[in-house]
Amino acid sequence: METSDLLKRVRQIEIKTRGLSSNIFAGEYHTAFKGRGMTFSEVRAYQYGDDIRSIDWNVTARYNHPYVKIFEEERELTVMLLIDVSASRNFGTVSKLKKNQITEIAAVLAFSAIQNNDKIGVIFFSDRIEKFIPPKKGRTHILHIIRELVDFYPEHKATNISVALQYLTNAIKKRCTCFLISDFMDDHDFEHPLIIANKKHDVVALQLYDRREKILPPVGLMYLTDAETGESVWVDTSDKKVRDEFEAYGIERDKELDRIFKHAGVDMASISADEDYVRSLITLFKKRGAGY
Structure with a gap:
């Protein structure tokens, strides 16, 4: 380009x-898509209702008054x-x-x-x-x-x-x-x-x-080539059995992908x-x- x-x-x-x-x-x-967790921000004086598990005991002892650690989402x-x-x-x-x-x-x-x-x-x-x-x-x-x-x-x-x-x-x-x-x-x-x-x-x-990777249109003979392997084949899309088998293969492939992702x-x-x-x-x- x-x-x-x-x-x-x-x-x-x-x-x-x-x-x-x-x-x-x-x-x-x-x-x-949240961050990896919580990161320390600051300490402040304890207020009614604060979780006692967040008390910073070192700062509390230093000032003889309860202080709590404040965290923010990272x-x-x-x-x-x-x-x-x-x-x-x-x-x-x-x-x-x-x-x-x-x-x-x-x-x-x-x-x-x-x-x-x-x-x-x-x-x-x-x-x-x-x-x-x-x-x-x-x-x-x-x-x-x-x-x-x-x-x-x-x-x-x-x-x-x-x-x-x-x-x-x-x-x-x-x-x-x-x-x-x-x-x-x-x-x-x-x-x-x-x-x-x-x-x-x-x-x-x-x-x-x-969509054509899942359902074939009935347009007669088609010459299909695999872009990754280079292999080619003629396909008679006017044959309903061929179209049904192609669609069934696509459905099974999607079911298998769904199973893999869920697992x-x-x-x-x-x-x-x-x-x-x-x-x-x-x-x-x-x-x-x-x-x-």
């Missing part, structure tokens, strides 16, 4: 997603985006490629993070780690992330989510909130690495899909490439906020 076109695209995404994160997601994000988070950049993201049959939807959602999450004074970092992965952007704060850092989202070209086409989760677990030492953004078209078993990652961090899964204790939202992702994200945030 030419530099001028890239900057224009980055600017368009910034205007749209920064507005969404400011006007729509700010409160929901703050509630859904708000600062580290947010990591684990973004699938395998070849299957370059698919879209309606208004958007999955890649473009992923870019906007990641940008919204990034702006939501910095507006809450959180650090944000990114791990791009295919069947290996393609690029790691360490977590930082600030608008300049966010624009760097968006440029990479728009114009990053991976070296490999396949998918291995386990590799990304293992890298996250090893590379990020302190607990973080992690958004795993993928279509989850992965033949590898990533359940165990997901469980381990979610014990150390707070993992949230966002599944991006195209791992991971919240998940499924978002179509051509739908408005705002409602799905707000529903997810409210669900998490209600759980605190």
Whole structure:
């Protein structure tokens, strides 16, 4: 992409997603993703109704009057985006490629993070780690992330989510909130690495899909190519049995994903490439906020 076109695209995404994160997601994000705990703020004189367990006995002894410790919620988070950049993201049959939807959602999450004074970092992965952007704060850092989202070209086409989760677990030492953004078209078993990652961090899964990956239209013979393996096959979509088997396979795949996420204790939202992702994200945030 030419530099001028890239900057224009980055600017368009910034205007749209920064507005969404400011006007729509700010409160929901703050509630859904809390800090790591409580941090000491100050001491003050004991007041009627204060919890006696919060009394600071050293200060109390010094002044011969009861004082209590005051704590505040530690708000600062580290947010990591684990973004699938395998070849299957370059698919879209309606208004958007999955890649473009992923870019906007990641940008919204990034702006939501910095507006809450959180650090944000990114791990791009295919069947290996393609690029790691360490977590930082600030608008300049966010624009760097968006440029990479728009114009990053991976070296490999396949998918291995386990590799990304293992890298996250090893590379990020302190607990973080992690958004795993993928279509989850992965033949590898990533359940165990997901469980381990979610014990150390707070993992949230966002599944991006195209409707034609679930239901085939009856349009006759179609020549389909797997973007990741290069394998091709002719499919007769006028055959109802073929369409029914394809749909049944998609349903079973989604059921298995749902089972994996529930077993791992991971919240998940499924978002179509051509739908408005705002409602799905707000529903997810409210669900998490209600759980605190």
